[in-house]
Amino acid sequence: MALKETLRQKIEAFRPxxxxxxxxxxxxxxxEVTIEQCIGGARDIRSLVTDISxxxxxxxxxxxxxxxxETFACLPKAxxxxxxxxxxxxxxxxxxxxxxxxxxxxxxTEWKRRQNVPSYVFDTIRTLPRDxxxxxxxxxxxxxxQRDSKFASLYNAGKFSKLTAWETxxxxxxxxxxxIPVIAAxxxxxxxxxxxxxxxxxxxxxxxxxxxxxxxxxxYQDVARMYFILHSxxxxxxxxxxxxxLVHSALSDPYYAYAAGLNGLAGPLHGRANQEVxxxxxxxxxxxxxxxEPTKELITKxxxxxxxxxxxxxxxxxxVLRKTxxxxxxxxxxxxxxxxxxxxxxxxxxxxxVAPGVLTEHxxxxxxxxxxxxxxxxIQWHYGVKExxxxxxxxxxxxxxxxxxxxxxxxxxxxxxxxxxxxxTAMLEExxxxxxx
Ligand code: CMX
Numbered sequence: 001m002a003l004k005e006t007l008r009q010k011i012e013a014f015r016p017x018x019x020x021x022x023x024x025x026x027x028x029x030x031x032e033v034t035i036e037q038c039i040g041g042a043r044d045i046r047s048l049v050t051d052i053s054x055x056x057x058x059x060x061x062x063x064x065x066x067x068x069x070e071t072f073a074c075l076p077k078a079x080x081x082x083x084x085x086x087x088x089x090x091x092x093x094x095x096x097x098x099x100x101x102x103x104x105x106x107x108x109t110e111w112k113r114r115q116n117v118p119s120y121v122f123d124t125i126r127t128l129p130r131d132x133x134x135x136x137x138x139x140x141x142x143x144x145x146q147r148d149s150k151f152a153s154l155y156n157a158g159k160f161s162k163l164t165a166w167e168t169x170x171x172x173x174x175x176x177x178x179x180i181p182v183i184a185a186x187x188x189x190x191x192x193x194x195x196x197x198x199x200x201x202x203x204x205x206x207x208x209x210x211x212x213x214x215x216x217x218x219x220y221q222d223v224a225r226m227y228f229i230l231h232s233x234x235x236x237x238x239x240x241x242x243x244x245x246l247v248h249s250a251l252s253d254p255y256y257a258y259a260a261g262l263n264g265l266a267g268p269l270h271g272r273a274n275q276e277v278x279x280x281x282x283x284x285x286x287x288x289x290x291x292x293e294p295t296k297e298l299i300t301k302x303x304x305x306x307x308x309x310x311x312x313x314x315x316x317x318x319x320v321l322r323k324t325x326x327x328x329x330x331x332x333x334x335x336x337x338x339x340x341x342x343x344x345x346x347x348x349x350x351x352x353x354v355a356p357g358v359l360t361e362h363x364x365x366x367x368x369x370x371x372x373x374x375x376x377x378x379i380q381w382h383y384g385v386k387e388x389x390x391x392x393x394x395x396x397x398x399x400x401x402x403x404x405x406x407x408x409x410x411x412x413x414x415x416x417x418x419x420x421x422x423x424x425t426a427m428l429e430e431x432x433x434x435x436x437x
Contacts, residue, residue: 002106004170006095011166011412018413035428043319047420048236048245052093052405055235060326063089063233064096068330071229076104078205083225086206086401087111090177093233093405112202114178121145122186126195134187134393135266139259141183146255148175155251166411172254173404180400181206181228184393185213192387210397219338220383226334227379230327230372231395233402237320239264240271240396244403245410249418254407261403262396268314271373271395276314278377278388280306281347294347296354303351303358315374316355317365327372331379339382348378 031046053063063071075084075092076099087107091099099107124144125137146152151168154160182200189197198213207225211217216224236242244261248254265271288298306313318325332352335345352370359368377391385391431437 002103003091003094003110004167006097007170007408007412008167010095011409015413035432038423038428041319042237042420048242049415050236050406050409051096052402052409053233053235055320057320057322060321060323061234064092068230068326072330074098076101078208078221078225081222081225083207083222084229086225086228089229089232090401090405093401094408108205110174111178111206114175115182115200117141117179117182117186118145118148121183125183125187126190130191133266134191134390135262135272135396137187137191138180138184138393138396139262139266141187142176142180142255142262143259145176145179146253146259148172149253149255150175152253152255155253160251162414166408169248169254169411170408173408176254176258177400177404178206180397181210182213184397185210187393188214188385188387188390192390214385216383216385220385223334223379223383226331227376227394228398228401230330231376231398233399233405235320236406238270239267240399241403241406244407246418248407248410249415251417254404257407258400258403261399265396265399266392269312271392271399273314273371273373274376274391274395275388277373278381278391280314281344281351281377282388285344285347289347294350296350299347299351299354300358303355307358307362313355313359316359316368316370318367318369318371321369321371322367324369325371325374328370328375331372331375335375335379335382339379342378342382344378344381348375 033045037043037045051064053061054065055061059067061068066074071089071092072082072084075088077083078085085104085108088099088104091097091103091107121141121144125141128137128140149168150171151165154165154168186197189195193215196215198215201209201212204212205225207228208218208221210224210228211220234241236245240261243264244257247260248257252260268276284299284302285294288294288302292298303313332349335342339345352374355370356368359365376395377388380386380391380394381388
């Protein structure tokens, strides 16, 4: 396949850069660590490398050097759509090159070949209680597929080689990104559509096929494409990307690694925030807006009630960003174009006007601006995907693209097992008195 060959050339051409940095400049300092960072979640410590995306605190994410609007503009589009196919984006994330139409179609054909999920995966998910969280179902589905891992087979056969192991990681990565939307659609139909499953349409690209498989029409196709691309990657330190990288660094195969990443994504401070946002907003509507229109005063009160009860405002704040998340802005622009009069969108827009001020007055968060999760659920809700505990699964389908592209490169460049050093509290106390280590 041409993509794999392109990737091979790129990885081989790139390797000497990493080798040279370690060999010749390995002792050059690029950061120092404070006690606050050590206790406070390693915030901002530069200790991970990725060339797939970079997150600037002011500007937001760039995929392979391009902003979100630039990314959407430069890639081949789905037929009759303003949005690129997810397949085109995958090629771009992996290689950094803008695919031609032919490159994109090759990925499309390749994913069709790979997307048949073994029936035992569905059987495994079906045995779970129907009220299991869909993220638990997704994670179990990915773990169940581990027996198919080509990387694990290679390792078990004693054929692991540092130079070529990335090839089977790539194979697993492609299988996972091709199959995960099919598993997600299965979970959706199992949980919310009385197990009425819809077969794959082999003529559709990934986003359109996902729309088809959850019983959605044409209008939702771009929602799926946009959603999966926007949620794909956010450099390497976030919980899902970092967990996937960490677990794979032990040479656990991509199935184990991504199931672990999904388990991290399921946390309310990370991917589950999109579910929490909808929950918060709908409860607000039910409590305050039965007989009246929402007002800024009512929203202000509800936000303070949340803060005063010790909870966070979901969808606001970020560990790295210090401005409105461009992934929020991109989805907001979609709403302004396609659903400007949706009452929930209007309410979310009003929250956007009020929440940053409330959070600033509250005085704790370093970033009072909205993140990706503040806007995403509204779009799903508008198109009839109202089961908000499913929203993190959608995030997980998109995040697979970034995590899988990253671990393919991790193996290509032979990154080491991750193993930071821990210290004791007594050591920190001693160094605190001495003013340093
Ligand atoms: N509402 C209330 N308080 C908030 C807050 C929010 N939205 N965001 C941050 N804070 C608080 C923190 O809880 C922390 O309080 P303590 O000092 O009492 O522990 C303080 O402000 C400082 O936090 P910070 O340095 O600004 O933010 P962190 O890097 O620690 O955390 C994040 C980042 C995203 C976990 C946090 O902003 C948050 O909890 N936001 C709400 C949940 C959310 O939307 N998560 C999704 C993020 C995007 C994603 O990964 O999907």
